[in-house]
Amino acid sequence: MCGIVGYTGMEEASPFLLNGLRKLEYRGYDSAGVAVYNDTGLHVVKSKGRLSVLEGILEGGTKLPGRVGIGHTRWATHGAPSDVNSHPQVSDGGKFAVVHNGIIENYLALKNRLISKGVTFTSDTDTEVVAQLLEYYYDGDVLSAIQKVIQRVEGSYALGILCSEFPEKIFAVRKDSPLIVGVGKGENFIASDIPAILAKTREIYRLKDREIAVLSRETIEFYNGEGEPVEKEIEHIEWDISAAEKGGYEHFMMKEICEQPEALRKTISPRIRDGHIVLDDIELTAEYLREINKVFIVACGTAYHVGVVAKYAFERLLKVPMEVDVASEFRYRSPIIDEKSLVIIISQSGETADTLAALREAKKQGARVLSIVNVVGSTIANESDDVLYTWAGPEIAVASTKAYSTQLAVIYLIVLYMAEKLGTVSGKEFAEYVADLERLPEFVASCLNDKETIQYFASQYFNAKDMYFIGRNVDYAASLEASLKLKEISYIHSEAYTAGELKHGPISLIEDGTLVIAISTYEKLFDKMVSNIKEVKARGAVVLGITTQRKRKAMLDAVDHVFCVPKISDFMLPSLSIIPLQLFAYYVASMKGCDIDKPRNLAKSVTVE
Numbered sequence: 001m002c003g004i005v006g007y008t009g010m011e012e013a014s015p016f017l018l019n020g021l022r023k024l025e026y027r028g029y030d031s032a033g034v035a036v037y038n039d040t041g042l043h044v045v046k047s048k049g050r051l052s053v054l055e056g057i058l059e060g061g062t063k064l065p066g067r068v069g070i071g072h073t074r075w076a077t078h079g080a081p082s083d084v085n086s087h088p089q090v091s092d093g094g095k096f097a098v099v100h101n102g103i104i105e106n107y108l109a110l111k112n113r114l115i116s117k118g119v120t121f122t123s124d125t126d127t128e129v130v131a132q133l134l135e136y137y138y139d140g141d142v143l144s145a146i147q148k149v150i151q152r153v154e155g156s157y158a159l160g161i162l163c164s165e166f167p168e169k170i171f172a173v174r175k176d177s178p179l180i181v182g183v184g185k186g187e188n189f190i191a192s193d194i195p196a197i198l199a200k201t202r203e204i205y206r207l208k209d210r211e212i213a214v215l216s217r218e219t220i221e222f223y224n225g226e227g228e229p230v231e232k233e234i235e236h237i238e239w240d241i242s243a244a245e246k247g248g249y250e251h252f253m254m255k256e257i258c259e260q261p262e263a264l265r266k267t268i269s270p271r272i273r274d275g276h277i278v279l280d281d282i283e284l285t286a287e288y289l290r291e292i293n294k295v296f297i298v299a300c301g302t303a304y305h306v307g308v309v310a311k312y313a314f315e316r317l318l319k320v321p322m323e324v325d326v327a328s329e330f331r332y333r334s335p336i337i338d339e340k341s342l343v344i345i346i347s348q349s350g351e352t353a354d355t356l357a358a359l360r361e362a363k364k365q366g367a368r369v370l371s372i373v374n375v376v377g378s379t380i381a382n383e384s385d386d387v388l389y390t391w392a393g394p395e396i397a398v399a400s401t402k403a404y405s406t407q408l409a410v411i412y413l414i415v416l417y418m419a420e421k422l423g424t425v426s427g428k429e430f431a432e433y434v435a436d437l438e439r440l441p442e443f444v445a446s447c448l449n450d451k452e453t454i455q456y457f458a459s460q461y462f463n464a465k466d467m468y469f470i471g472r473n474v475d476y477a478a479s480l481e482a483s484l485k486l487k488e489i490s491y492i493h494s495e496a497y498t499a500g501e502l503k504h505g506p507i508s509l510i511e512d513g514t515l516v517i518a519i520s521t522y523e524k525l526f527d528k529m530v531s532n533i534k535e536v537k538a539r540g541a542v543v544l545g546i547t548t549q550r551k552r553k554a555m556l557d558a559v560d561h562v563f564c565v566p567k568i569s570d571f572m573l574p575s576l577s578i579i580p581l582q583l584f585a586y587y588v589a590s591m592k593g594c595d596i597d598k599p600r601n602l603a604k605s606v607t608v609e
């Protein structure tokens, strides 16, 4: 997630901007920059790389005098990390400098229209469109120009804006990306997050969607999207800096669990246009798709579990043979691959050594490689033939949550895209699937509303020595991820089994009080699951059942506790059943006093074999 900071006052802006951006470093970024206005005009200094690179160029801020400025740390979404793609982005005529957090979903259409009117673009970013549009609409009234821009852009934005003709003012506006205004004495601030300004003030205003703020060192004015003045309530911040970095959550993991609806919306909505799936600038023609003899999905850990879910979706909707493998096996087993193979690589970090090696092996054998990655410009992204980004923002906690969810969403987009091209589903089914995918963020949010049920269940069983997760079909795929979440942060021994396998050995592990979590959202096999639940109950197990609302009563008759998720297309069910189980793992680890964000022995990105 990008970081935004702004200052207007009597002190030098640059040192404050650099300090503020440093307080936002935890959010993850790949470049940084500032724009400062002084008596020689509007100056922009920006660079790819760490903040220390920018600090070196600015010599700690002393090399760029001026008392009004905006700063930015960029987490790349559109346009790989580079000096020119760093923010602030500047308009063609140099009047406007803009910093942005979010995604302008219709930037390409707007950019092409401006180019046709003679505007010159310099970057690959979506953000530059905002700077160019501001100058295009500017007729001496910045507020009016901002109103015209926010009427035309679609997507999410938190914007900090400087205009060279209003040297001591900062303009700010947001939609779907947070932006706050800090109140000082003879100075005022903007920031994308509280830590950036906490050293200067604890008095803030939170901008609402489409609200515009106009700051000078002595005044702060607020307007709505129609340019009418609005009154706002000031808020006093009690948090300390550590709590502020996590947005008030105790751990990054809980923050990221709760960010999933927003991360899903950012990943899905730009890729559904008029009821059809648009995979950015990737073109997989029907002819090419018909030629594919096999699809492979290769990844590690959580990303591998996404592949297990994907197999059900690919084979059910596309009738295409699919093989899913962990990268550390794939790379050494001489897989049967040729130029008619499509290899899908999944990786949050884009730097996992085993996954990168598997990618190189696939390419060596002539396969086309499509990767699903969260970090823009990462090695795996750069070495793939095509890449689809999960716009989840930086995932800080070692235990992956929003990356898993958004990787699944990209899989659904790919499967539906291919199904429409290959005509393997009816128009009616396709429309139903797309409607479910569009509602996925809302469904996930509804699963997050009932944390107390999960917290209570965790409080009953956090001292368990072993836990078993069982499921069938897509529920088994979800149980793999649920089991990994639990073991990696609570250190409790946990296994996931296909429920039908219990009688072939694992059931010997069940004894009085053994905790079993039965995932049974796939209704076609619900009765089979109830039989398996009865098998373990008969041997003394305590069972938590995860099922759909419709099956609540039937499940209650069979288990000790029930958690329900909304009904959705079968192949998307793991996106919902995983939510209570991410929370379960979190609460169990929290009650055990574990280091949730940084579990023992683990790294966020495993860049070695």
Ligand code: AGP
Residues within 6 Å of the ligand: 300, 301, 302, 303, 346, 347, 348, 349, 350, 351, 352, 355, 398, 399, 400, 401, 488, 603, 604, 605, 606
């Ligand atoms: C998941 O919670 C773990 N952190 C781990 O399994 C992770 O998913 C795996 O190392 C793959 O990482 P990647 O997605 O960055 O390639």
